[in-house]
Amino acid sequence: MNEPTHHTTYHGPVINQNGDQNTGTIHYGTAGATQDxxxxxxxxxxxxxxxxxxxxxxxxxxxxxxxxxxxxxxxxxxxxxxxxxxxxxxxxxxxxxxxxxxxxxxxxxxxxxxxx
Missing domain, CATH: 1.20.1440 (de novo design (two linked rop proteins))
Known part of the structure; x- marks a missing residue:
């Protein structure tokens, strides 16, 4: 069973869950990375x-x-x-x-x- 992907509303963490074991990754985004x-x-x-x-x-x-x-x-x-x-x-x-x-x-x- 695959778990849904969760996205926050303002450039916060994105949690991707895959597979039966609920293993996944957390991507903290690039908020501010493009700012000078x-x-x-x-x-x-x-x-x-x-x-x-x-x-x-x-x-x-x-x-x-x-x-x-x-x-x-x-x-x-x-x-x-x-x-x-x-x-x-x-x-x-x-x-x-x-x-x-x-x-x-x-x-x-x-x-x-x-x-x-």
Whole structure:
């Protein structure tokens, strides 16, 4: 009996199961592999800053961050198309205050790389 192939929704692991013994492989995809080094660095910096302030977020703010994180795994063009989604992180940084200034700076750098 063959097991189905499972695909995640946003460039996450793909699990292929074959045969009666359920042996298979996990392919972790190429999310970010085609990004240039500067963009990848900006994404990593923003993600690190979001982790740093996560304990200080309200549940609604934390949910917004979680909903936005998959956008950071996209390529440059797809990320640029979702600029308004990323801008929601700027609103959170403004509410959290001075502690979140590094988030705002990292987000500004990333949005600057994505262009107008």
């Amino acid at each position: 080094a500067e963009l990848r660095s900006a994404v990593e910096a923003l993600t690190a800053e979001l982790r740093r302030i996560s304990a200080h977020l309200t549940p609604d703010q934390a949910e917004t961050v979680e909903e936005t994180l998959p956008v950071l795994a996209l390529d440059r063009a797809e990320m640029a198309e979702r600029g308004l989604t990323l801008a929601r992180l700027g609103q959170i940084a403004a509410v959290v205050g001075p502690m979140a200034q590094p988030v705002a700076d990292a987000l500004g750098r990333l949005l600057g790389l994505l262009g107008p």
